Amino acid sequence: GENVEQHPSTLSVQEGDSAVIKCTYSDSASNYFPWYKQELGKRPQLIIDIRSNVGEKKDQRIAVTLNKTAKHFSLHITETQPEDSAVYFCAASISSNTGKLIFGQGTTLQVKP
Amino acid sequence: DTEVTQTPKHLVMGMTNKKSLKCEQHMGHRAMYWYKQKAKKPPELMFVYSYEKLSINESVPSRFSPECPNSSLLNLHLHALQPEDSALYLCASSLSPSGANVLTFGAGSRLTVL
Numbered sequence: 001g002e003n004v005e006q007h008p009s010t011l012s013v014q015e016g017d018s019a020v021i022k023c024t025y026s027d028s029a030s031n032y033f034p035w036y037k038q039e040l041g042k043r044p045q046l047i048i049d050i051r052s053n054v055g056e057k058k059d060q061r062i063a064v065t066l067n068k069t070a071k072h073f074s075l076h077i078t079e080t081q082p083e084d085s086a087v088y089f090c091a092a093s094i095s096s097n098t099g100k101l102i103f104g105q106g107t108t109l110q111v112k113p
Numbered sequence: 114d115t116e117v118t119q120t121p122k123h124l125v126m127g128m129t130n131k132k133s134l135k136c137e138q139h140m141g142h143r144a145m146y147w148y149k150q151k152a153k154k155p156p157e158l159m160f161v162y163s164y165e166k167l168s169i170n171e172s173v174p175s176r177f178s179p180e181c182p183n184s185s186l187l188n189l190h191l192h193a194l195q196p197e198d199s200a201l202y203l204c205a206s207s208l209s210p211s212g213a214n215v216l217t218f219g220a221g222s223r224l225t226v227l
Contacts, residue, residue, distance in 0.1 A: 036218075043203065043221055046215060089156075099144045099163070105154070105155060106153065
């Protein structure tokens, strides 16, 4: 069945360093790849997304890259700040037109001041 | 209005109680979702409503009963729940049930079953 693998499960960086989270998906028909940030006790919030007709997208300190051939996509956060500390989930749409997303297992990012 | 509003924020219920969770959006979205989330785990899809019709039920036990009275409202009726059903229940909506539409989550209802 459809699956999204996310690595690493935990990531600790110093403030100012970069952080990279990687995901691999299985459904070759997936065409939408959002990233959600979830702070403790809060709702998942969309931070960036990418569609399959684009290879890279950037929004200030956050960027996402997509390699359709390898079925990989990655989140890059530069100049990390303590407020970036949260759980990050990647997701991929499935081929049927249902609105269903398959989520990765999440990465807990800790940014140390 | 760009939000999905959920009530109540917290709910404690016994295993014999009947309660309901409510969700509302006024963004004109025609797809609405219920997700269940355990701590530090990803959201798990439970139900999808597409144009007010139930389109996906992810084999959810019948003690959870969804209802979509109109295009802005989504309810989740709870009856005879088990302690393992304690979780954060998230409502979400998207413009349409296309896989490429942005999903907007509500703040969730934190349910504790005693």
